[in-house]
Amino acid sequence: MTTTxxxxxxxxxxxxxERTTIERREVGEFDVLIDIKFAGIxxxxxxxxxxxxxxxIFPMVPGHExxxxxxxxGSGVTKYQVGDRVGVGCxxxxxxxxxxxxxxxxxxxxxxxxxxxxxxxxxxEPTYGGYAEKIVVDEAFVVRIPDxxxxxVAAPLLCAxxxxxxxxxxxQAGPGKKVAVLxxxxxxxxxxxxxxALGAEVTVLSQSLRKQxxxxxxxxxxxxxxxxxxxxxxxxxxxxxxxxxxSAPLDLDAFLSLLKxxxxxxxxxxxxxxxxxxxxxxxxxxxxxxxxxxxxIRETQEMLDxxxxxxxxxxxxxxxxxxxxxxxxxxxxxxxRYRFVIDTATI
Numbered sequence: 001m002t003t004t005x006x007x008x009x010x011x012x013x014x015x016x017x018e019r020t021t022i023e024r025r026e027v028g029e030f031d032v033l034i035d036i037k038f039a040g041i042x043x044x045x046x047x048x049x050x051x052x053x054x055x056x057i058f059p060m061v062p063g064h065e066x067x068x069x070x071x072x073x074g075s076g077v078t079k080y081q082v083g084d085r086v087g088v089g090c091x092x093x094x095x096x097x098x099x100x101x102x103x104x105x106x107x108x109x110x111x112x113x114x115x116x117x118x119x120x121x122x123x124x125e126p127t128y129g130g131y132a133e134k135i136v137v138d139e140a141f142v143v144r145i146p147d148x149x150x151x152x153v154a155a156p157l158l159c160a161x162x163x164x165x166x167x168x169x170x171x172q173a174g175p176g177k178k179v180a181v182l183x184x185x186x187x188x189x190x191x192x193x194x195x196x197a198l199g200a201e202v203t204v205l206s207q208s209l210r211k212q213x214x215x216x217x218x219x220x221x222x223x224x225x226x227x228x229x230x231x232x233x234x235x236x237x238x239x240x241x242x243x244x245x246x247s248a249p250l251d252l253d254a255f256l257s258l259l260k261x262x263x264x265x266x267x268x269x270x271x272x273x274x275x276x277x278x279x280x281x282x283x284x285x286x287x288x289x290x291x292x293x294x295x296x297i298r299e300t301q302e303m304l305d306x307x308x309x310x311x312x313x314x315x316x317x318x319x320x321x322x323x324x325x326x327x328x329x330x331x332x333x334x335x336x337r338y339r340f341v342i343d344t345a346t347i
Contacts, residue, residue: 001026003033006347007132008321009059013051016325019347022061022128024136032080032139033072034088039130040065040156040314041340043186043247044090044270046328048118052272056118063130063342064090064116067145067155077139085145087304089158090294092116092127092141104296106141131324133347143301146308153313156186156339157304159294160314164191164243165303166295167266168198171241175199180235180242180258181220184211186331187245187268189315189338192219194303195243197310203239205231205255214337218315232257245269256281256289264288314339320346 002023009020027033045062047053066088070080080086094101094109101109114121117129128135145154164187173179179200181191188204195202196219203222204215212223224231235258242255247269256265265287282289295303307313315338319327327340 003134003136005133007061007128008324008347009061009128009131010049011059013049013056013058017049017131019321020059022132024134025125027072027074027136029074029076030138030140031074031136032070032077032086032142034066034068034086034135034137034142035071036066036068036130036132036135036344038067038152038155039063039342039344040159040316041324041327041331041342042156042159043331044159046331047247047270047272053270057120057126060118061128061131062117063132064088065155065158065160065341066116066130066135067151067158068135071134073139079139080142080144085147085151087143087145087154087158088116088130088135088137088141089143089162089300090116092137093121096140104298106296107294131321131342131344131347133344141297143297143304146305148308148311149304149313152318152341153316154304154307155341156190156314156316157307158300160187160190160339161194161307162295162300162303163187163268163292164245165194165306166299167243167268167290167292168195168241169299170292171264171266171290173198173200173241177201177240178203178238178260180205180239181245182226182242182255183245183269184215185245185334186314186336186339189214189218190312191243191245193312194307196220197306197312203235205242211337237261239263241266243268247271249273249275252277252289253281256287259285259287261285262287264290266290266292268292314341316341318343322346
């Protein structure tokens with residue numbers, strides 16, 4: 001039998017989210033039923049609920065930073081049992097057969113991964129995310145939240161954590177490397193924490209010095225305002241890696257000038273508009289302009305274990321579900337330090 005659960009959904013593009021009910025599928029042989037305890041609010045939720053990234057599926061229940069407790073398992077489930085602390089991130093399925101899936105890169109599934117929300121599952125049914133009381137997910141796309149992480153601060157790690165951890169590992173942020181994190185918000189503050197824990201020398205590049213104290217407290221060694229032209233003069237040729245978490249168009253040529261020879265500028269922020277680039281900015285100095293999208297399931301588990309080992313959780317503001325629409329506006333005005341998390345008991 002399907003299960004009716006309460007949720008918050010956007011009924012149409014740009015419409016305020018409202019309380020409603022949705023149907024969760026019957027727990028199948030390899031499924032896990034999760035009582036959602038906390039759900040983070042990601043800027044991606046806003047992009048999709050407002051069709052900033054293109055046509056979307058409505059009604060939409062956003063939320064891909066999900067932390068909860070297993071309440072039921074299918075007969076074939078071997079990884080989890082009732083009572084386990086678990087999480088669900090940005091995807092709930094993939095083809096599991098292509099080269100990328102077999103390599104643990106399900107996020108780049110050749111046939112396309114199935115998003116936790118605003119997607120169609122293998123049966124053609126729309127997926128609904130974490131702004132809800134419960135969710136049913138195949139055990140292969142569920143991860144374990146270590147006991148050392150509280151569920152509320154762990155929830156944002158399922159997107160903000162893995163989105164920053166994966167490229168930092170890929171581009172070998174660590175001892176002897178100078179890493180700049182561009183943007184100091186929901187993604188950026190986790191980028192700082194993780195880069196520092198990996199052993200890198202970390203600099204925050206933010207529009208202003210308004211959050212400087214927080215940046216230094218959370219692990220940054222240096223903090224510069226990108227609104228000050230002197231920043232680009234002083235830091236020219238300084239960094240091995242720049243991790244851009246900004247979801248707005250940037251002067252890429254200016255930021256590429258801050259890289260060392262053969263340095264890498266890695267985008268995890270996703271602006272809605274195209275950006276311009278003079279290719280000589282990468283040709284000169286043999287620089288890399290790269291992108292990265294979340295991480296695979298194995299790497300997501302690795303990230304959670306790493307964060308637990310180093311005591312890294314998100315800096316959160318816990319809200320009631322009735323505050324979601326206000327939270328969206330505050331995210332857009334950069335008025336959050338640093339991730340809103342919904343207490344789903346209030347749905």
